[in-house]
Each structure stands twice: as C-alpha cells, then as structure tokens.
Amino acid sequence: MKLFERMRPRAGLRVLVTAGAAGIGAVIAEAFLEAGARVLVCDLDAEALGQFAARHPEAATTLADVADPAAVERLFAEVAARLGGLDVLVNNAGISGPTGPIDQLPVEEIRRTLDVDLLGQFLVVRLAAPLLRAGGEGAIVNLSSVAGRLGYGLRTPYAAAKWGVIGLTASLAKELGPEGIRVNAILPGVVRGARIERVIRDRAAAAGLSYEEMEAQYLKLVSLRRMVEPEDVAAMALFLCSPAGASISGQALSVCGNVETL
Incomplete structure (x- = not known):
C-alpha cells in the first residue's frame, strides 16, 4: 500500500459516532x-x-442519551x-456545563455535566468493547478538550470531566x-461553531465583558491566533482510524492551534 493510501481509512468500516x-x-x-x-x-x-x-x-440514525444506561443498551441493539x-x-457526546464560581454552581448541573461528558463515555465503551474484540481489531476515539490538559477556571465540571476522559483513554489503551484495539483522545481547542459561541457568551456574562472582548481574550491564548475548524478535528479522527495510525494508541492529541493557557 502506498503511503498516501495508508492515510485513508479502509472502506466499509462500521462506525458509531455519538452526538453526531x-x-x-x-x-x-x-x-x-x-x-466509504x-x-x-x-x-x-x-x-x-x-x-x-x-x-x-445513507447513514443510520437513532435517538440516545449516552448518560442513560438503558438508552445505551438500546443504542447497541441498533448497532x-x-x-x-x-x-x-x-x-x-458532551455538553459545555455551567459557567461560574464553584460555590455558585447548581449541583444538578455539575452532575449532568459529569454524567454526559465522562460517565457517558464509560457506558458506551462498556458495550462497544465486546464488538470491537469480535472484529479482531478496532479503534476508539474519545473526544476530550484542551481543558483536559490545562484546567479551566469557572468551567470546573467540564474541565474535570475532560481530564477524566484522558485517564479513561490511557487506561483503555x-x-x-x-487485543488489537487502539484508543486515543482528541483534545480540540477553540472550535468554530455554535457551541463555542454559547461558551464565549456565557463566560463574557460571568466576567462582565462584551462578547467581542471575551472572544479576543480566547484567541489571544492561542498561538496561531485563530479558531480551529471542525474539519481539522475530523481529519485527526480519520487519521487515527486509518492504516497510517495503526501504531498510535494511548495518546492525548491536541488539535488546538497551541492553546497556551485557559
């Protein structure tokens, strides 16, 4: 196989994407x-x-809340x-969680963030592992965040969950x-889209700043001074699941333009 061809996942892979x-x-x-x-x-x-x-x-779709064990059971019946x-x-699958000082965060919002962002990954992997074993090899890509290596003031439930994803990934690897199953984590940074717009807006409100001022603060912390495109993250996922990624496992790979701090 030519090197360039190794960069492409083989056609016919059976793929589950949560919150996709x-x-x-x-x-x-x-x-x-x-x-393919x-x-x-x-x-x-x-x-x-x-x-x-x-x-x-051409894609199959189904409703599922990954934080609900019964829903995950139904999901894998669909798989x-x-x-x-x-x-x-x-x-x-993941949610942004609440923004604010730790002593002002509602307990139910803390719990929901941990349930979706961390427990949900456990519940899904728990049922995915036997299917991946049956195929003789496989790949798991866990979405963490740059907050999973830097910490994130005023976003503690989210950061704690994303640090947990790194530990989950290293342990699963x-x-x-x-058994031939590779497990890696991708750590996106400031990714362009509706989700980061909500995060910036909430953090701006908590800090008493305008949206534009908070956005400028975010980008100042990125060495490349720009947002990551969703396609950049997708490209990393494809690479990790391609023959070119066959020897990569247990890694936490940032796709963030080098976020220096949060």
Missing part, C-alpha cells in the same frame, strides 16, 4: 461517510438528528441490527491494546 447530528460530531460522521464507512449516528436532539438524516440518507458489528467508536 451536529457540530464536530456531524463533521466527523460526514468525514467517515466520505471515506458505514455510519450510525446517535444524538439526543431529535430535530438535529432528523436534519442529519435528511442530508445523509448490532444496523451495522452488524463495530470497527470504530467515536465517543463524541493498556487494557484493550493486547
């Missing part, structure tokens, strides 16, 4: 579809899921029925590696 109906997840799902994969997308947002299905009728197995898991 919009944002980074949708771009990742679309990238795998373009590469069979893709199942789950999401909690029925409207976004319907829009994704309309754009990509078995519609994909017949699994080669790649993209653990993308050791546990599943002898």
